[in-house]
Amino acid sequence: DTAVSQTPKYLVTQMGNDKSIKCEQNLGHDTMYWYKQDSKKFLKIMFSYNNKELIINETVPNRFSPKSPDKAHLNLHINSLELGDSAVYFCASSQVGDSNTGELFFGEGSRLTVL
Amino acid sequence: GQNIDQPTEMTATEGAIVQINCTYQTSGFNGLFWYQQHAGEAPTFLSYNVLDGLEEKGRFSSFLSRSKGYSYLLLKELQMKDSASYLCAVRDRGKAAGNKLTFGGGTRVLVKP
Numbered sequence: 001d002t003a004v005s006q007t008p009k010y011l012v013t014q015m016g017n018d019k020s021i022k023c024e025q026n027l028g029h030d031t032m033y034w035y036k037q038d039s040k041k042f043l044k045i046m047f048s049y050n051n052k053e054l055i056i057n058e059t060v061p062n063r064f065s066p067k068s069p070d071k072a073h074l075n076l077h078i079n080s081l082e083l084g085d086s087a088v089y090f091c092a093s094s095q096v097g098d099s100n101t102g103e104l105f106f107g108e109g110s111r112l113t114v115l
Numbered sequence: 116g117q118n119i120d121q122p123t124e125m126t127a128t129e130g131a132i133v134q135i136n137c138t139y140q141t142s143g144f145n146g147l148f149w150y151q152q153h154a155g156e157a158p159t160f161l162s163y164n165v166l167d168g169l170e171e172k173g174r175f176s177s178f179l180s181r182s183k184g185y186s187y188l189l190l191k192e193l194q195m196k197d198s199a200s201y202l203c204a205v206r207d208r209g210k211a212a213g214n215k216l217t218f219g220g221g222t223r224v225l226v227k228p
Contacts (some may be wrong), residue, residue, distance in 0.1 A: 106157035
């Protein structure tokens with residue numbers, strides 16, 4: 001019963017290629033996120049969607065395009081991959097409201113290696 | 116924006132206590148989170164503070180002082196399985212900020228027998 005699941009777990013690809021990562025959550029949350037964790041382990045927010053609406057776009061290159069077909073899914077498409085895109089990409093979800101803390105529930109991560 | 120500092124690494128002995136400090140400078144504050152991340156795994160939620168004081172959850176406690184921009188995570192009765200990175204994260208205030216969490220670089224804790 002995985003709460004936040006993302007695929008694929010591992011991606012190895014050549015520079016210049018295009019790739020997608022998919023994410024789904026079955027927690028009924030209204031907000032989903034993409035975070036990037038680089039080799040120095042810094043976890044940085046990229047995008048946030050609330051009920052399919054883009055809320056946060058953290059000055060990410062426009063080669064990265066998120067898509068949220070419904071509030072349970074948030075996919076990430078990356079065009080023209082560069083070496084610096086190599087990282088672990090984490091999907092997360094949360095429910096924000098007066099009666100909860102809004103903590104993030106993370107997926108297992110997708111490790112992208114660009115050669 | 117947010118600036119969050121925490122030590123890079125700490126070593127402690129099984130059964131001991133370790134305190135991980137986190138200091139932050141923020142343009143707005145709406146809560147502080149601590150997460151645990153084992154190598155190769157996803158971060159998992161440990162604790163949340165929005166008011167000053169101590170929150171206790173079993174072997175883990177977290178403290179917040181908003182006036183000092185300071186928090187700590189206290190791990191008691193350390194076990195080998197507590198070897199992990201501990202991430203401090205601050206949430207922005209304001210509807211426009213969404214539920215944006217900004218993370219520190221994490222503190223890697225190594226528990227030795």
